[in-house]
Amino acid sequence: MIAVRLNAAPAGPATERDALAPHPRACLECGAPHASPIAEAEFCSNRCRMAFNNRRAKRGAELYDLFMALRHDRAVATAFKVWRLLNRLAAGFRAEDVAERAGRRSWRSPAAILARRPHLADERVRVRRGR
Numbered sequence: 001m002i003a004v005r006l007n008a009a010p011a012g013p014a015t016e017r018d019a020l021a022p023h024p025r026a027c028l029e030c031g032a033p034h035a036s037p038i039a040e041a042e043f044c045s046n047r048c049r050m051a052f053n054n055r056r057a058k059r060g061a062e063l064y065d066l067f068m069a070l071r072h073d074r075a076v077a078t079a080f081k082v083w084r085l086l087n088r089l090a091a092g093f094r095a096e097d098v099a100e101r102a103g104r105r106s107w108r109s110p111a112a113i114l115a116r117r118p119h120l121a122d123e124r125v126r127v128r129r130g131r
């Protein structure tokens with residue numbers, strides 16, 4: 001087994017060229033180390049990026065509907081035990097991740113979401129138009 005330290009701080013560049021070299025990161029989909037020159041690159045390839053995002057889109061549609069019912073139609077959500085359904089879906093997704101992805105997470109961290117959408121941390125709700 002080869003241990004690779006990903007996202008670890010380098011010991012210190014020997015040259016300016018080393019300082020500018022990309023640091024290895026793990027692909028969010030396949031877990032393989034990659035060293036894209038793009039600082040925020042999360043994937044080793046377009047294939048991995050599409051697989052990651054397609055799975056999230058496929059899984060997310062039902063989560064969206066159930067969460068919106070939970071948040072905005074409480075009586076129906078309570079009658080159908082929507083919180084329980086959401087947890088069952090999440091448990092099933094995690095079981096798939098363990099079986100098919102060697103346990104790698106299939107979701108981005110909340111910090112990554114906030115980095116892309118900092119307005120979510122605002123106290124006031126914003127209405128997004130034209131998307």
Ligand SMILES: [Zn+2]
Binds near residue numbers: 027028029030044045
């Ligand atoms: Zn990959």
